[in-house]
Amino acid sequence: MPLRLRFYTLLGGVLAGLLGTGCVRRQFFQPDARLDATAPLPASADSVHGATAGRQYARHGGLYNALVGRHHRPTWAAPVAAPVLRLTSAHPGGLTPGKVGGGFNSTSLNLTGTDGRAYVVRTVDKDPIRATPELVRGTFLVNVLRDNISSTNPYAALVVPPLAAATGVPHASPRLFYVRADDPSFQTDSLRHFRGQLAYLEEKAAPTTPPPAAVINSTKAFAAAFASPEQRFAPTDLLRARLLDGWLGDWDRHPGQWSWAVVRPTEAGPATLAPLPKDRDMVLYRLDDGVLGWLIGHVFLRHWATFAPQFKNPAGLMSSGHYLDQRILNGLSRAQFQAAAVAMQQRLPDTLIARAVRRLPASAFALEGARTIAALQARRAALPALADGFYLGLAKRPRIGGTARAERFTIRRYADSTVVIVEPLATGTTAPLLRRAFLPAETRLIQLEGLAGDDVFTVEAHGAKPASKPAIRIYGGAGHDEFRAAGGSRGIRFTQESAPAKRAYDKPPEE
Structure with missing residues (x-):
């Protein structure tokens, strides 16, 4: 049995004792984001108030939180306001639904705008059951993995756009919506997880100016770079993006979390493969505020790095992107790493950080705003040290x-x-x-x-x-x-x- 699964078996056994169950909980998720879901939502409603991203994560007592971790449970249960999603008006000209997608955790619906661009709407809450082996899907391990979603901040992706823009890193601009339980666009069984829940709508690939010749995934990008010198990565662009990852605590940066813009500066010259980061779900991640959470993040799964004022485990924090880093950043010097870190510091003043964090819903900002701003400021001061350790590890x-x-x-x-x-x-x-x-x-x-x-x-x-x-x-x-x-x-x-x-x-x- 792999180490990770052995650990979750042990952890699940402990939690099963606390919860009094050894089987997967059938009604784990909240039935509707609205706290007053028993009252019909008027057909003309443009917005909802008192919606929660996932109040099921906050139903535990003090002993459970001390053992596992409080994480971001209060934020998941905090009531927020959100506009009601209408695909006909959420984007100029409307959005046409396409295929259902999503990774191991989220459910998403691909959309096409009248401008021909690709968009996606994805659930704020996640269900990691697809990441578990078939053998354990009916056991307490599913409860453990589902509960671990509380380590993420459901609204962290809203903080990223102004910070990424200031540092020159392409970014999506997610918008928070509430999906009506009776929305006809979400009545198929494959989209049942959207009904009555909060969701993000965003452009599928981070937009760039000028528009690229094409946008491709990591598999195609590396195949092109391995095939010919006429397709080359942009190392300084990736370094900037990776330092932003580290500063924000976004540890889940494996190749599947990137798209690549194919840019042709001249007809005769090589094409540049410029990085387009995706999926900011692990920004502001908090895991180690409980005994078992600490063991996971510091002993068993060290790349699950907690966001804090200090970079607690910078090597683990940056490790998920090692495939990209080792092949793209190997031509950059130590001085270039330092210069990139100093430039990033200069582009992230206190006023910008405060403005970005205030993009959190008001109730979430009340819970997390002050310490998030303070942590980002402290991590900004340590960016040169992060960059130097990052460089030395690759060198x-x-x-x-x-x-x-x-x-x-x-x-x-x-x-x-x-x-x-x-x-x-x-x-x-x-x-x-x-x-x-x-x-x-x-x-x-x-x-x-x-x-x-x-x-x-x-x-x-x-x-x-x-x-x-x-x-x-x-x-x-x-x-x-x-x-x-x-x-x-x-x-x-x-x-x-x-x-x-x-x-x-x-x-x-x-x-």
Whole structure:
């Protein structure tokens, strides 16, 4: 049994004792967001008052909260006001329903506007039952996982847009609505979870100016970048987005949480793959305010990082995005990480932070506003330290790859550093894919992968005593590669084989 499932079994056993049940609770979720749902909602109603995102999370007593954690339970139960969703008027020209979607937790409905853009409406509350194995779906473990949704702040996504805009990170602009239980657009069985609940409406991909040539998912984006140097990621854009993730405490940043805008600055030049963050559900996450919650976040699942004035576990906080970070940020220097952090600090004044947090509904702001503002201010001061630790973690074992085309890898050994340059061999494409100096104090091993194509690997020695560290492991991959060592080859190993699949640069992302 996996460690995570073993832990949840233990945790579920404890909670089952507290709750007096060992089976999944059939009526876990609130039947309707409106506190006065027994009174009919007039057909002409434009808004509702006294709606809750999920008051079922606040039904526990003091012992339960001390053991598991209070989390954001009061905010889930706080009454808020919200406009009533009408697809015909929520967007100019109306919205046409499409396919039902959603990840392991949320339910969503894809929509199309008259402007041709894609939109989505998704439930504020989540049901993680789809993330559990079939074997345990009828057991107390489902209760445990469902209750853990209380660790999220249901309205945190509303805080993000002005902060992202100020830092130059693309963002969605979610709007909170109430879905009528009798709305004819939501009467199919697949949309039953929307009825009588709060939901967010937003554009499906974060809009950019000018509009991109296309928007693709991570699987397609990395496949394109692995295939040709004509498709390149934008590392400084991703670094900015990842520092924003860390500052906001958004730890769930795996490849499936990103789309990519295909931007063509010129007809002849390469296309840029610019990051478009999605799904800000884990912003302001709070887990470790109970005994068992603390154990989860600090021992068992350390990437489930609690948002607090201090960065409690920065390595765990940033770890879910490691696939992207390791392949896109490997050409950036320590100074560039620091510069990005300082620039972000300057773009996030106290007045902006206060204005962003006040986008929370009034009742939620009364509960969380003051300490959220104070925590964001404290974390802003620590952004350079977060960026430096982030850089050093990635610098230990950088993984650098070419494409399916032919590239030249030049390794220059100096007394105090090793410079790696990767550039296309094709005539007319002179811009390097990467040029970076690595220091022995920061880097232990550099893994270079030629992937496909007839690549050339050249080692040059500069100075009387060129460095032998960091070690360099070269995998030629498919094709007929050439390895040239004009001195300075100590610590360098070349093999024509491809890298092991589990550690390969071109391993497809898991979305």
